[in-house]
Amino acid sequence: MTVRFMGIRPSLLPRFFLPFFFSLGLLFLFVFVPTVPAVSLLDGSFEEIPTPWTQTTNTDCPTWIGNWQPAGGPPAQDGQRYFWSGGACITPPNGRQINSNNAAQTFTLPTNAAELSFWYYAYKAEESVAGNTDQAYIKINNQTVWSYNMTVSGNTGEWVQAVVDIRPYAGQTIQLKLGATQDNDTDFGNVFFDNVQVLTGSINILYLPVIMVNTTNRDSDGEPNNNCQEAFPISTNQPYQFLAQDVDDWYIFHTNTAGDITVELTNFVPIAGQIVLWAGTCQSASFLDHNGDFSTTKIIRVNNQPAGDYIIRIINDGPLNNSNPYSLIIRTR
Missing domain, CATH: 2.60.120.380 (Jelly Rolls)
Structure with missing residues (x-):
């Protein structure tokens, strides 16, 4: 079990409580306790064929979900397949096309949805020209909830887990979109996504000691x-x-x-x-x-x-x- 601590402003407490809590050396905190993954999201590890994800790209390559290890990608974090955002598509007669793409899915979150958990792997071979804005993202209802600048210094070298707070969307039907946007320069980036899960959980209250x-x-x-x-x-x-x-x-x-x-x-x-x-x-x-x-x-x-x-x-x-x-x-x- 993982516990995440989230601070809350003391100003949200009634004013007459503040001197009491600080005199005790206590800080009012939320504790989030995630439980099991919810089943509302389909195929978060991109293993199913056909896939329930809808893919969109600006290039001639129609799909970016697959086992990309034989093509030089990393082994999957979970299973065999994953989603490749960014990259480049090489097809005759157009040659190399810098890829901006996404994979989207619409589903209803459970009422106790708490976090979106996912794994990503970032790689870029050469730094782009100044002003480049290559970026991977996760969007909910077309609002960006996570983004990652694709740069050489941002290469992860391994799969990294990240979480996004989705409690404001709990109980709603949402469109989840994973993808990347790239400029059309020669130095493209790659961010792979795998093992996407909706976690349910609860918010409890406790008091923790802090530095006075x-x-x-x-x-x-x-x-x-x-x-x-x-x-x-x-x-x-x-x-x-x-x-x-x-x-x-x-x-x-x-x-x-x-x-x-x-x-x-x-x-x-x-x-x-x-x-x-x-x-x-x-x-x-x-x-x-x-x-x-x-x-x-x-x-x-x-x-x-x-x-x-x-x-x-x-x-x-x-x-x-x-x-x-x-x-x-x-x-x-």
């Missing part, structure tokens, strides 16, 4: 992780969800062994902003990397890092958001 701050001299409308000294401790390889309801969120984590570190920020609805990663403590921190992609997904990868403490800062340069939590996970290996 001086509430007299701070804005009571923000959660207490607005600077490094207030950073919220999180664990590695554990997905969390928080709200982007202010301009700064700080987190700290610890690794017990040396290795590679990947910080994944997904479903960042404000889009504009960045994530920054340091090694060390607030008193002595060394900058490692940052990602300011104009996208709902921002990823940092650093290799061969020593065991120790690390700091994450999430900067929101877009509109504040009180309803759509972003997902944050630190992967280590």
Whole structure:
């Protein structure tokens, strides 16, 4: 069982409760407990022939669902087949055509739908020209709920799991669309999708201890992780969800062994902003990397890092958001 923590603004509590909760060193949190996959989505692993997915492309290649490992693609994450978004189509007499395509399916979500879980594998051989906007996406009712800029630095090298909060759509009939849009330059990208699932779950309430701050001299409308000294401790390889309801969120984590570190920020609805990663403590921190992609997904990868403490800062340069939590996970290996 996986538990995801999502912070809530203390301002949503009655005002007379605030001094009481902070005096106890408690923060009001949601806990999401996912259960089994729902059956409303058909063939989330793209194994069925014929497929229930409707495919659309701007090229002469009619289908992008299949076993692409013999053509140089990765082995499937689940089963044998998966959906290939992006890429290029080579057919005579048109030659190579840069592909923008999607796979869509319309179905009704259960009333307790909580998350869309999926796996993706990104690869691009060469960086595009300046101004290129190649991007993979997931849309619900033509609204983008997840996006991924196709760049060489964004190559994953393996299948990566991501989740999107779909509770606002629970009980509704939706169109789910996975795909990619590309410019017509010579350097195309590829994002493969597999093992797409609708997860059901529940939202429970509990109280967790947080780092105490001086509430007299701070804005009571923000959660207490607005600077490094207030950073919220999180664990590695554990997905969390928080709200982007202010301009700064700080987190700290610890690794017990040396290795590679990947910080994944997904479903960042404000889009504009960045994530920054340091090694060390607030008193002595060394900058490692940052990602300011104009996208709902921002990823940092650093290799061969020593065991120790690390700091994450999430900067929101877009509109504040009180309803759509972003997902944050630190992967280590």
